[in-house]
Amino acid sequence: MNVIEVENLSKHFGKFKAVDDISFNVSRGEIFGFLGANGAGKTTAMRMLCGLSLPTLGEARVAGFDLYKDAEQIKRNIGYMSQRFSLYDDLSIRENIRFYGGIYGLTNKQIKAKTESMLHHLNLEEEANKMVKSLPLGWKQKLAFSVSLLHDPQIVFLDEPTGGVDPITRREFWTMIYEASDKGTTVFVTTHYMDEAEYCSRVSIMVDGKIDALGTPLELKEKFDSPNMGDVFLKLARKAKRGDN
Amino acid sequence: MFILFGMPIVQILIFGFALTNEVKDSRIAILDESKDEASEAIIHRLESSLYFDIEKNITQPQLVDAFREGTIKLAVVFPQKFSEQLEHTNAASIQLIADATDPNVATTLVNYASAIIYDSQNDLKGFKELPFKINTEMRMLYNPQMKGSYNFVPGVMAMVLMLVCAMMTSISIVKEKEMGTMEIILVSPIVPMRVIIAKMVPYFILSAVNIASILLLSVFVLDVPIHGSLLFLISECLLFTLTVLALGLFISTISGSQQVAMLISLMGLFLPTIMFSGFMFPIENMPVPLQVISNVVPAKWFYYIVKNVMIKGLGFQFVWKETLVLSGMMLFLMAVSIKKFKVRLE
Numbered sequence: 121m122n123v124i125e126v127e128n129l130s131k132h133f134g135k136f137k138a139v140d141d142i143s144f145n146v147s148r149g150e151i152f153g154f155l156g157a158n159g160a161g162k163t164t165a166m167r168m169l170c171g172l173s174l175p176t177l178g179e180a181r182v183a184g185f186d187l188y189k190d191a192e193q194i195k196r197n198i199g200y201m202s203q204r205f206s207l208y209d210d211l212s213i214r215e216n217i218r219f220y221g222g223i224y225g226l227t228n229k230q231i232k233a234k235t236e237s238m239l240h241h242l243n244l245e246e247e248a249n250k251m252v253k254s255l256p257l258g259w260k261q262k263l264a265f266s267v268s269l270l271h272d273p274q275i276v277f278l279d280e281p282t283g284g285v286d287p288i289t290r291r292e293f294w295t296m297i298y299e300a301s302d303k304g305t306t307v308f309v310t311t312h313y314m315d316e317a318e319y320c321s322r323v324s325i326m327v328d329g330k331i332d333a334l335g336t337p338l339e340l341k342e343k344f345d346s347p348n349m350g351d352v353f354l355k356l357a358r359k360a361k362r363g364d365n
Numbered sequence: 366m367f368i369l370f371g372m373p374i375v376q377i378l379i380f381g382f383a384l385t386n387e388v389k390d391s392r393i394a395i396l397d398e399s400k401d402e403a404s405e406a407i408i409h410r411l412e413s414s415l416y417f418d419i420e421k422n423i424t425q426p427q428l429v430d431a432f433r434e435g436t437i438k439l440a441v442v443f444p445q446k447f448s449e450q451l452e453h454t455n456a457a458s459i460q461l462i463a464d465a466t467d468p469n470v471a472t473t474l475v476n477y478a479s480a481i482i483y484d485s486q487n488d489l490k491g492f493k494e495l496p497f498k499i500n501t502e503m504r505m506l507y508n509p510q511m512k513g514s515y516n517f518v519p520g521v522m523a524m525v526l527m528l529v530c531a532m533m534t535s536i537s538i539v540k541e542k543e544m545g546t547m548e549i550i551l552v553s554p555i556v557p558m559r560v561i562i563a564k565m566v567p568y569f570i571l572s573a574v575n576i577a578s579i580l581l582l583s584v585f586v587l588d589v590p591i592h593g594s595l596l597f598l599i600s601e602c603l604l605f606t607l608t609v610l611a612l613g614l615f616i617s618t619i620s621g622s623q624q625v626a627m628l629i630s631l632m633g634l635f636l637p638t639i640m641f642s643g644f645m646f647p648i649e650n651m652p653v654p655l656q657v658i659s660n661v662v663p664a665k666w667f668y669y670i671v672k673n674v675m676i677k678g679l680g681f682q683f684v685w686k687e688t689l690v691l692s693g694m695m696l697f698l699m700a701v702s703i704k705k706f707k708v709r710l711e
Contacts, residue, residue: 170552192554200552204545223553 122181123148123275123306124169129178131164138164140329141178146308146322148274151301153320154310157357160326162310163203163279169308170200170277183274196224199268199276203283207264209253213244216252217267224271238266258289265296269305276300278309282316294319314350325353327360372632379640379655391474393439394420396428399447407459410485411441416477432464432506433679435669439463439474441482458500465505466676467516470647475503507676518583519671520644522602523664525579526572527609527638532630534568534613539626557706565610572606592678601674601688605667608691609634611698612663618705638664666691 124146131139139161146152156162167173169182171191180187183197207216214235221231239245242262252260261281268276278297282290294316297307301321309320317323317337324334333340333356337349344352395411397404412419420437431437442460444450450457461478463471479501507515541547550560576599583589591598612634620626639645641659648659659665666687673679681688 172548172551195552195554198552200549202545202548204548206545206549208546209544220549220553223550223555225554 121148122146123183124152124308125179125181126169127179129165129168129180130176131161131168131173132176137329139168139175142326142329142331144324144331144334146275146306148306149301149304150321151297151307151309151319153317153323154308154326155317155323155353156310156326157360160357160360161329162326165326166277166279166308166310170198171195196271197274199271199273201264201268201276201278201281203279207252207260207267210251212249212251213239213255213263214248216263217270220267220270226271234270238270242266258285258293261285262289262293262296265293269300273305275306275308278307280310280312282311282313290316314348314353317349317353323349325356327356332356332359391416391439391470392418392420392437393441393474393478394423394428394431394437396423396425396440396442397421398445399443399449401446401448403448403451403457404443407443407482407485408441410481411478414477414481416474428462432462433673433677433683435464435673437464438470439478441478456500458502460502460504462504462506464507465515466507466672467647468505469516471505515589515676516644516672518579518587518589519668519675520642522576522579522671523605523642523644523667524635524638525575526602526606526667527634527664528630529575530568530572530606530609531613531616531634532627533571534564534610535616535620535626535630536623537568538564538614538617539620539623543622558703561614561703561706565614568610568613569606572610573603576602576606589675591675593674593680597681598671598674601667601670601684601691604688604691604695605663605670608663608667608695608698611695611702614702615698615705618702637662641665642668644668663691663694666694 122145124144126145127143128141129139129143130137130141142165154162154166164173168175168187169180171187171194175187182194185191185193185197187194208219211219217235217238218231221234226234235248239248242259244259244263247255252263255263265276265278265281268278282293285293290313297309297319301307309316311317320337322334322336323340324331325340326332333343333352335343340352341347341349344355346352346355393411395408397408408419408421411417417439420431423431423440428437428440432440440462442462444458444460447457447459459482461475463475465471482501538547541550580591580598584591613630616626616629616633620629637658641648641655641662642664643659644664648656648665651659670684670687670691673684
């Protein structure tokens with residue numbers, strides 16, 4: 121069953137086609153890797169799917185809801201973790217969880233239960249009342265990911281969640297992604313790390329606003345006759361005409 | 366760039382030409398109860414002065430109303446049988462009544478008028494041999510002690526509310542945009558209206574506390590009385606608070622960073638509040654284009670209302686027009702900013 125269906129989706133900024141006619145499907149429980157060089161249009165595409173930005177052309181259904189008609193329903197069924205760190209620095213961990221529970225309309229009882237289990241799971245029980253800004257980046261990112269799953273969304277969108285995080289924490293982060301996927305949550309993730317691309321169930325590679333390759337990491341490696349995903353990516357990304365901006 | 370090069374030019378022009386403490390063309394009224402030779406001669410003198418714009422043929426009840434509505438700043442009252450008195454006693458007195466809610470203007474006007482009256486004694490030489498004396502009796506309405514605080518309390522109130530509400534609200538929303546937390550709020554199902562209300566409530570409460578402390582301080586420390594209804598005064602203050610909150614919201618929708626929001630608040634709100642509210646520089650003396658501009662400054666209306674309610678003790682029937690203007694501004698700004706508040710990032 122497909123939880124994301126995208127058909128001929130485009131986003132133009134004036135003459136610049138940030139996203140140029142992309143189509144793909146993502147099925148339930150998949151970890152869908154969304155790769156591309158800087159400026160290839162990944163973030164724009166993801167923002168359209170989250171309802172943060174309106175497409176210029178094309179159709180898309182997210183969690184079974186139409187992107188144009190049911191944007192509010194989509195919002196209830198997705199989680200989002202942005203490229204930039206997205207918790208409130210000047211609130212404590214506990215307050216952040218409460219805040220996000222609140223804006224997703226969870227009851228106080230639900231929030232309380234979720235907070236305890238999340239703190240326990242992340243081993244942050246002792247830090248619960250500390251300001252988020254005092255946490256190391258890796259912990260913040262893990263916390264932000266957990267918070268984006270707070271309302272049990274069908275799909276979670278992660279925009280470069282592991283940028284600037286050390287390899288060990290990245291490993292732990294991916295363990296969390298697998299756990300979420302095992303529970304049936306679809307994970308839509310953009311990344312620059314090619315080793316992470318290997319962990320995905322399927323990968324799409326965007327070049328100049330278009331999807332140039334789509335398949336399981338194994339398929340792509342065979343198709344492009346490469347030993348690893350990094351090589352696949354380089355072969356495709358070199359064709360890009362757009363600069364690195 | 367425009368700001369760097371444009372601001373000095375605009376400011377020097379505005380401060381140089383438009384904002385003067387001088388008093389020109391002030392509307393004054395003359396109540397001449399004797400209508401005789403001497404009084405006419407003096408009135409003639411007053412009329413030929415550039416400082417005054419004279420309203421004659423006014424009756425006593427009209428005079429009271431004119432002061433309340435603020436249409437005149439000064440009245441010159443000649444007692445009955447002015448000439449006769451001069452003739453027989455070699456002395457007569459003219460009463461000068463000034464609206465002292467703005468003590469500076471009142472003093473200036475009274476001084477001008479006294480000087481002219483003194484000069485006109487020369488005109489009367491032929492009429493009566495010297496020595497004779499015309500006394501001027503001054504009466505400062507609303508503010509007999511000529512306290513400056515009567516003038517600045519309403520002005521400070523407007524400024525503080527402007528700063529707290531407009532600047533802080535706009536910065537607090539723009540900060541979320543900068544931090545990236547706004548994205549998270551926008552992808553959540555929460556309705557924009559709730560975000561806006563949640564952003565406004567703390568500053569509204571803060572302003573209410575500020576209003577209370579300013580009023581308490583001015584009554585008990587500065588001895589500025591509240592002549593009008595306290596409840597009415599407070600509700601007008603809260604109305605103004607809402608208006609500036611809406612203004613802050615509006616600024617936040619048009620600015621992308623905290624610096625821009627701050628700059629717009631300072632240049633677009635703070636300076637105009639000081640210049641155009643009538644609290645530092647009398648609006649009547651500005652060139653017409655600036656007078657027109659002053660109408661869009663909410664603080665001008667608020668300043669007028671507070672001054673009238675607090676110092677003159679007037680009720681709703683005298684400030685309903687200004688209240689209406691403020692309410693209109695508030696609704697307009699609210700509507701525009703709620704509409705502009707982006708549910709999507711673009």
